[in-house]
Amino acid sequence: MLRQRIFSQALRPGQRLDEAALAADLGISRTPLREALKILSAEGLVHIKPRRGCFVAELTLDDLEEIFPIMAMLEGRVAFEAALKAGPDELKRLDALHEKLEKHAAARDVDRYYEVNYVFHNALQELAGNRWLQHMIGDLRKLLRLSRHRSLKLEGRQQESLAEHRALMAALHGRDAAAAEDVMKRHLLAQLVALRRMTARQEAA
Amino acid sequence: MLRQRIFSQALRPGQRLDEAALAADLGISRTPLREALKILSAEGLVHIKPRRGCFVAELTLDDLEEIFPIMAMLEGRVAFEAALKAGPDELKRLDALHEKLEKHAAARDVDRYYEVNYVFHNALQELAGNRWLQHMIGDLRKLLRLSRHRSLKLEGRQQESLAEHRALMAALHGRDAAAAEDVMKRHLLAQLVALRRMTARQEAA
DNA sequence: ATGCGATATTTTGTATACAATTTATTGGCT
DNA sequence: AGCCAATAAATTGTATACAAAATATCGCAT
Missing domain, CATH: 1.20.120.530 (GntR ligand-binding domain-like)
Structure with a gap:
């Protein structure tokens, strides 16, 4: 679901992802959302800055x-x-x-x-x-x-x-x-x- | 820590990873452990079989x-x-x-x-x-x-x-x-x- | 003794609760 | 008015609790 939203530009490059809001929006809790974000991070689709939040990656x-x-x-x-x-x-x-x-x-x-x-x-x-x-x-x-x-x-x-x-x-x-x-x-x-x-x-x- | 253990063969290829046991062993709870496993999975170091467990990857x-x-x-x-x-x-x-x-x-x-x-x-x-x-x-x-x-x-x-x-x-x-x-x-x-x-x-x- | 089925246990997956840190707000000072 | 400090709110990170599913155990019949 997250990948889809990123590819469809519903989540824009550079955008900060609020875990609570996103989880609520997707109808799940933060736990599985965070697991998904870690995967996307390993794929390079998002960047996780510790203690600061998760951002959709940007390609220059x-x-x-x-x-x-x-x-x-x-x-x-x-x-x-x-x-x-x-x-x-x-x-x-x-x-x-x-x-x-x-x-x-x-x-x-x-x-x-x-x-x-x-x-x-x-x-x-x-x-x-x-x-x-x-x-x-x-x-x-x-x-x-x-x-x-x-x-x-x-x-x-x-x-x-x-x-x-x-x-x-x-x-x-x-x-x-x-x-x-x-x-x-x-x-x-x-x-x-x-x-x-x-x-x-x-x-x- | 997980990567180290995999590379050092403390966790062997093919081995099943028990989340509770591993978490206890590492001195953390299952939540961050699972996040780490998702990353390793994206890297190809482990394979996650849904509802069946996580296994250290094997290279033939x-x-x-x-x-x-x-x-x-x-x-x-x-x-x-x-x-x-x-x-x-x-x-x-x-x-x-x-x-x-x-x-x-x-x-x-x-x-x-x-x-x-x-x-x-x-x-x-x-x-x-x-x-x-x-x-x-x-x-x-x-x-x-x-x-x-x-x-x-x-x-x-x-x-x-x-x-x-x-x-x-x-x-x-x-x-x-x-x-x-x-x-x-x-x-x-x-x-x-x-x-x-x-x-x-x-x-x- | 062996194979099958029902129950019990373990284990994964998810939600909630709490701690730690960062960000925002307010009040006071120059 | 503008800036800084102190406090309040919000947000991330972690632990615990619970639900769902898979695995294991036990009893029973053949």
Whole structure:
């Protein structure tokens, strides 16, 4: 419940969390709430300052600059492993998801595109079959949800993203693991570049 | 305190943790103990099975096979960044640490070697200056401490490790980031190979 | 003797109560 | 009026108490 509220921005980055009030709001007592907060703290979604309170974490552009290259490595590795392990059935499943991406992009449906994109990356991770890699990526992805920047809304970014996905599919079909890794890395780093453009624009306004 | 007890094997992998008994033993009540267990759970050091209890996590060789390649990537990246950012002063500090490694290796002092090795890798991480990268590596390193395998005790492994460190220092001095990354990756993967040899030997016995 | 079922005990999960510390408020002083 | 100190309120951290569920024990029948 807490994670949901943080992701939905009902609890805003930087905001202080009053335990009594939050517990009452969630309809539970402080004991389980505090246990939940400790977990979120370990995940990096909140920061606990002893004796001072609990605050929703904030991601600066600097954090994104550090996190995206790591994501690029990890997801790149996923693409590499997936390319090695993808059988015909799995490729078909990925193709089907990619088709959906193409459709939602054509319809300019950003929300659905994000949704399917998420499913696609997840499918790839399962294919790669490295549970710890999945775990690490999952942790970082949760963190990234703190920054509500949706780079796809940028002019032309959705088309770029789609092109990167096409290149990835080509590499997977060609069983070219190195190419898949490379494409995926670029895909993630391109997102970072887009985010930079967005924040630059926001600061200008 | 809990982490210490897990690392020192006072609490063994797979062992069930009785909350009341542990709390009494630590001289605290169940409330803060449970909060601590939730944190350890998020870190992967324990597994909480709802309504059934808390168990110290176990790392199989399969887990190590998955984790080490990730560590290789992350630490490789650290080496890359560190090579770019290392100034003369920082290089001197690393040299001093490396000297200690040489000394402890010559004295066959495995424990001190591990200790200094830890400090060395930490110094490199600070140099690289990516907090999130440091965070991720730290998380994985904590996990690895669950497996009490100390590959340096293997015949010749310490000399190999030392040689890898020498190659790393050379790359750092030469400001060759790509070489540093490559050496570091190999260093981590060589550890995995050593661990494989160890477990194979253990299973034979 | 062994397996099953009902009861008793233990153990986890949650709520409440209290202690310790921090933050807010009030009154007095310059 | 503004600032500081002392006190009051609120908030975090911990302990205890209770509810719900799982595990263990005991008795009974086969």
